[in-house]
Amino acid sequence: MSVPPRSAIRPGLTVDIVQKHHQRSGQLTRGVVAQLLTSSATHPHGIKVRLTTGEVGRVQALANAE
Template identity: 80%
Template sequence: MTPPRSLIRPGLTVDVIQKHHQASGQLTRGVVAALLTNSASHPHGIKVRLISGVVGRVQALVPAQG
Protein backbone atom coordinates (compact mmCIF):
# COMPACT_ATOMS: atom_id res chain seq x y z
CA MET A 1 0.00 0.00 0.00
CA THR A 2 1.40 3.37 -0.99
CA PRO A 3 1.30 6.29 1.47
CA PRO A 4 -1.75 8.61 1.26
CA ARG A 5 -1.38 12.25 0.19
CA SER A 6 -1.97 13.43 3.78
CA LEU A 7 1.41 11.97 4.85
CA ILE A 8 3.43 13.47 1.98
CA ARG A 9 4.78 17.01 2.33
CA PRO A 10 7.44 19.08 0.58
CA GLY A 11 10.79 18.52 2.29
CA LEU A 12 10.20 14.83 3.07
CA THR A 13 12.56 12.18 1.74
CA VAL A 14 10.73 9.52 -0.27
CA ASP A 15 11.31 6.64 -2.67
CA VAL A 16 9.54 7.13 -6.01
CA ILE A 17 9.13 5.01 -9.11
CA GLN A 18 9.48 6.79 -12.43
CA LYS A 19 7.19 5.90 -15.35
CA HIS A 20 9.97 4.29 -17.40
CA HIS A 21 11.09 2.19 -14.40
CA GLN A 22 7.68 0.68 -13.62
CA ALA A 23 8.53 -2.60 -15.34
CA SER A 24 11.82 -3.04 -13.46
CA GLY A 25 10.61 -1.57 -10.18
CA GLN A 26 13.74 0.59 -9.79
CA LEU A 27 13.22 3.23 -7.10
CA THR A 28 14.71 6.72 -6.93
CA ARG A 29 15.24 8.44 -3.57
CA GLY A 30 14.85 12.17 -3.20
CA VAL A 31 13.28 15.10 -1.40
CA VAL A 32 9.75 16.19 -2.35
CA ALA A 33 9.54 19.61 -4.00
CA ALA A 34 5.86 19.54 -5.03
CA LEU A 35 2.83 17.25 -4.99
CA LEU A 36 1.30 16.75 -8.43
CA THR A 37 -1.66 14.50 -7.55
CA ASN A 38 -4.69 16.32 -6.11
CA SER A 39 -6.67 13.28 -4.94
CA ALA A 40 -6.26 11.88 -1.41
CA SER A 41 -4.91 8.57 -2.70
CA HIS A 42 -3.95 6.82 -5.91
CA PRO A 43 -3.57 3.06 -6.51
CA HIS A 44 -0.06 3.50 -7.97
CA GLY A 45 1.08 6.20 -5.55
CA ILE A 46 0.86 9.98 -5.24
CA LYS A 47 2.76 11.72 -8.06
CA VAL A 48 5.41 14.17 -6.89
CA ARG A 49 8.28 16.24 -8.29
CA LEU A 50 11.54 15.88 -6.42
CA ILE A 51 14.01 18.72 -5.86
CA SER A 52 16.22 17.05 -8.49
CA GLY A 53 13.43 17.49 -11.05
CA VAL A 54 12.52 13.79 -11.20
CA VAL A 55 8.78 13.09 -11.41
CA GLY A 56 7.47 9.83 -10.01
CA ARG A 57 4.93 8.13 -7.80
CA VAL A 58 5.70 7.73 -4.08
CA GLN A 59 6.20 4.11 -3.08
CA ALA A 60 7.55 4.69 0.43
CA LEU A 61 8.41 7.37 2.97
CA VAL A 62 12.03 7.29 4.16
CA PRO A 63 12.34 7.57 7.97
CA ALA A 64 14.16 10.69 9.20
CA GLN A 65 17.72 10.04 10.38
CA GLY A 66 18.56 10.89 13.95
Protein backbone atom coordinates in the same frame (compact mmCIF):
# COMPACT_ATOMS: atom_id res chain seq x y z
CA MET B 1 3.17 -3.05 0.22
CA SER B 2 0.71 -0.17 0.56
CA VAL B 3 1.56 3.23 -0.89
CA PRO B 4 1.28 6.21 1.49
CA PRO B 5 -1.74 8.56 1.19
CA ARG B 6 -1.38 12.22 0.14
CA SER B 7 -1.86 13.35 3.76
CA ALA B 8 1.42 11.62 4.74
CA ILE B 9 3.47 13.39 2.03
CA ARG B 10 4.65 16.98 2.22
CA PRO B 11 7.41 19.09 0.63
CA GLY B 12 10.77 18.54 2.30
CA LEU B 13 10.09 14.87 3.10
CA THR B 14 12.50 12.21 1.81
CA VAL B 15 10.68 9.54 -0.21
CA ASP B 16 11.27 6.66 -2.61
CA ILE B 17 9.58 7.11 -5.99
CA VAL B 18 9.23 4.99 -9.11
CA GLN B 19 9.63 6.96 -12.32
CA LYS B 20 7.44 6.22 -15.35
CA HIS B 21 10.26 4.55 -17.33
CA HIS B 22 11.17 2.36 -14.32
CA GLN B 23 7.65 1.07 -13.59
CA ARG B 24 8.30 -2.37 -15.10
CA SER B 25 11.58 -2.92 -13.26
CA GLY B 26 10.36 -1.26 -10.06
CA GLN B 27 13.64 0.64 -9.65
CA LEU B 28 13.25 3.25 -6.91
CA THR B 29 14.74 6.73 -6.76
CA ARG B 30 15.23 8.44 -3.40
CA GLY B 31 14.83 12.18 -3.12
CA VAL B 32 13.26 15.14 -1.36
CA VAL B 33 9.72 16.20 -2.32
CA ALA B 34 9.52 19.65 -3.92
CA GLN B 35 5.89 19.55 -5.10
CA LEU B 36 2.84 17.27 -4.93
CA LEU B 37 1.29 16.76 -8.37
CA THR B 38 -1.69 14.49 -7.54
CA SER B 39 -4.66 16.35 -6.10
CA SER B 40 -6.68 13.32 -4.93
CA ALA B 41 -6.25 11.91 -1.42
CA THR B 42 -5.11 8.49 -2.65
CA HIS B 43 -4.00 6.79 -5.85
CA PRO B 44 -3.57 3.03 -6.36
CA HIS B 45 -0.08 3.46 -7.88
CA GLY B 46 1.07 6.21 -5.50
CA ILE B 47 0.86 9.97 -5.24
CA LYS B 48 2.75 11.71 -8.05
CA VAL B 49 5.42 14.17 -6.88
CA ARG B 50 8.27 16.25 -8.26
CA LEU B 51 11.58 15.95 -6.41
CA THR B 52 13.99 18.83 -5.81
CA THR B 53 16.14 17.34 -8.60
CA GLY B 54 13.25 17.75 -11.06
CA GLU B 55 12.50 14.03 -11.33
CA VAL B 56 8.80 13.08 -11.37
CA GLY B 57 7.38 9.81 -10.10
CA ARG B 58 4.91 8.09 -7.82
CA VAL B 59 5.69 7.72 -4.11
CA GLN B 60 6.15 4.08 -3.11
CA ALA B 61 7.49 4.61 0.42
CA LEU B 62 8.47 7.26 2.94
CA ALA B 63 12.23 7.00 3.47
CA ASN B 64 12.01 8.59 6.93
CA ALA B 65 9.74 5.78 8.14
CA GLU B 66 12.44 3.11 7.78
